[in-house]
Amino acid sequence: PRRRPGQRSMTGVPFDAHRTVRVAVIGLGNRGGGMVLGWAAVPGCTVTAVCDIRGDRARRAADRLESRGEPRPAAYSGSPDAYARMLERDDIDLVYVATPWEFHHEQGRAALRSGRHAMVELPVATGLRELWDLVDTSERTRRHLMLAENCSYGRNELALLRMAHAGLLGDITNGHGGYLHDLRALLFSDTYYTDAWRRLWHTRSTASLYPMHGLAPIAAAMDINRGDRLTTLTATASAPKGLADYRERFVPRDHPSWNETYINGDRVTCMIETAHGRLIRAEHDVSSPRPYSRINTLAGSRGIVEDYAGPGPTGARIYVEPDHGGHTWRDFDSYRKEFDHWLWLEVGDDAAGHGGHGGMDYVLQWRTVQLMRAGLVPDIDVYDSAAWCAAVPLSAASLARRGRPVEVPDFTRGAWRKPRPGLDSPESG
Numbered sequence: 001p002r003r004r005p006g007q008r009s010m011t012g013v014p015f016d017a018h019r020t021v022r023v024a025v026i027g028l029g030n031r032g033g034g035m036v037l038g039w040a041a042v043p044g045c046t047v048t049a050v051c052d053i054r055g056d057r058a059r060r061a062a063d064r065l066e067s068r069g070e071p072r073p074a075a076y077s078g079s080p081d082a083y084a085r086m087l088e089r090d091d092i093d094l095v096y097v098a099t100p101w102e103f104h105h106e107q108g109r110a111a112l113r114s115g116r117h118a119m120v121e122l123p124v125a126t127g128l129r130e131l132w133d134l135v136d137t138s139e140r141t142r143r144h145l146m147l148a149e150n151c152s153y154g155r156n157e158l159a160l161l162r163m164a165h166a167g168l169l170g171d172i173t174n175g176h177g178g179y180l181h182d183l184r185a186l187l188f189s190d191t192y193y194t195d196a197w198r199r200l201w202h203t204r205s206t207a208s209l210y211p212m213h214g215l216a217p218i219a220a221a222m223d224i225n226r227g228d229r230l231t232t233l234t235a236t237a238s239a240p241k242g243l244a245d246y247r248e249r250f251v252p253r254d255h256p257s258w259n260e261t262y263i264n265g266d267r268v269t270c271m272i273e274t275a276h277g278r279l280i281r282a283e284h285d286v287s288s289p290r291p292y293s294r295i296n297t298l299a300g301s302r303g304i305v306e307d308y309a310g311p312g313p314t315g316a317r318i319y320v321e322p323d324h325g326g327h328t329w330r331d332f333d334s335y336r337k338e339f340d341h342w343l344w345l346e347v348g349d350d351a352a353g354h355g356g357h358g359g360m361d362y363v364l365q366w367r368t369v370q371l372m373r374a375g376l377v378p379d380i381d382v383y384d385s386a387a388w389c390a391a392v393p394l395s396a397a398s399l400a401r402r403g404r405p406v407e408v409p410d411f412t413r414g415a416w417r418k419p420r421p422g423l424d425s426p427e428s429g
């Protein structure tokens with residue numbers, strides 16, 4: 001059931017009817033155009049302004065909100081700096097950035113500098129200097145910048161986090177996760193990624209371009225930036241074959257992509273070590289034929305959970321001592337029930353109604369609004385965002401040095417040793 005303003009949540013965080021979170025959205029393509037409806041659906045949240053360089057998109061987003069009975073947001077468009085004009089408004093609390101990767105740093109930074117909190121799609125920035133700049137700017141402006149990592153709010157991922165914290169897996173020693181998604185058809189589509197922006201990254205970078213969906217939940221379960229931290233990264237890559245092969249078979253010879261050379265390896269693997277001797281393998285492959293997987297696995301001295309591996313309803317399997325033995329996997333279902341995160345119990349039904357990646361998108365948006373209304377720190381803060389996205393430039397650096405380990409910066413400047421609120425905070429963070 002929908003919560004009404006002023007009502008108390010089951011989990012005790014007060015919902016303040018007087019603090020509506022006013023969201024402005026930059027970028028109304030596939031992602032932004034969908035998320036804008038989610039923001040408007042969250043109780044206590046309203047979309048006051050939308051922006052896209054293309055006027056038709058801005059108008060369409062405003063129309064869609066209006067036709068759903070929401071107040072019509074102001075629409076900005078027409079030039080690359082239209083977003084800056086939008087930021088001059090005085091009715092914005094949170095800026096959500098869903099433009100192509102190359103604009104994230106500039107727009108996230110501008111949002112912070114305008115005095116707003118910012119939620120930025122993956123990756124928040126693609127270079128180390130830009131990541132540090134976001135950390136510095138967030139500290140200087142005292143505004144939060146958070147990665148919009150919906151997978152951190154996945155139902156299995158959150159159950160896994162709670163299991164890890166409950167000690168079920170013993171001492172966590174290793175895990176892996178990734179983004180394995182056959183994007184070939186979308187990358188060569190003329191409409192899906194505006195101006196083919198995502199395909200072009202494969203012509204200019206040799207890097208793990210987008211491992212965060214798998215890396216972030218594993219890092220959270222290992223208390224990265226809350227007692228442990230990422231220390232070194234080593235990257236390795238296969239040859240680039242998939243995109244050229246796809247083009248050869250399916251793309252007409254007069255298509256602009258025939259002028260391009262794809263240089264990024266199909267499979268890029270990062271091995272990341274932590275201060276406490278844990279090991280994370282983060283994978284990226286968007287150019288090969290395969291069913292979707294984030295291959296989440298978390299393992300410790302007492303057991304292991306593997307997602308995307310089981311036939312049961314959760315898709316995950318488990319093996320933990322003393323419950324199991326005989327080298328035989330068991331279904332994860334009963335453990336998922338036992339460790340189900342309160343967020344899914346609280347808003348899972350609403351999330352199902354609002355679609356988006358099995359409900360993760362809505363849970364991310366709902367939780368963000370909840371924490372903002374309560375005046376609390378986001379679950380995923382600028383330090384987490386920078387640490388996870390650092391895999392992009394660090395993998396490029398390691399690959400350029402033929403796989404030599406590179407240091408992961410400590411964006412927390414030493415604060416990682418202390419516990420901080422995070423994704424499995426009991427209720428209010």
Ligand code: A2G
Binds near residue numbers: 181183213
């Ligand atoms: O494919 C999926 O929706 C991805 N999200 C998203 O990040 C993006 O890459 C998209 C294609 O544009 C998840 O896999 C959760």
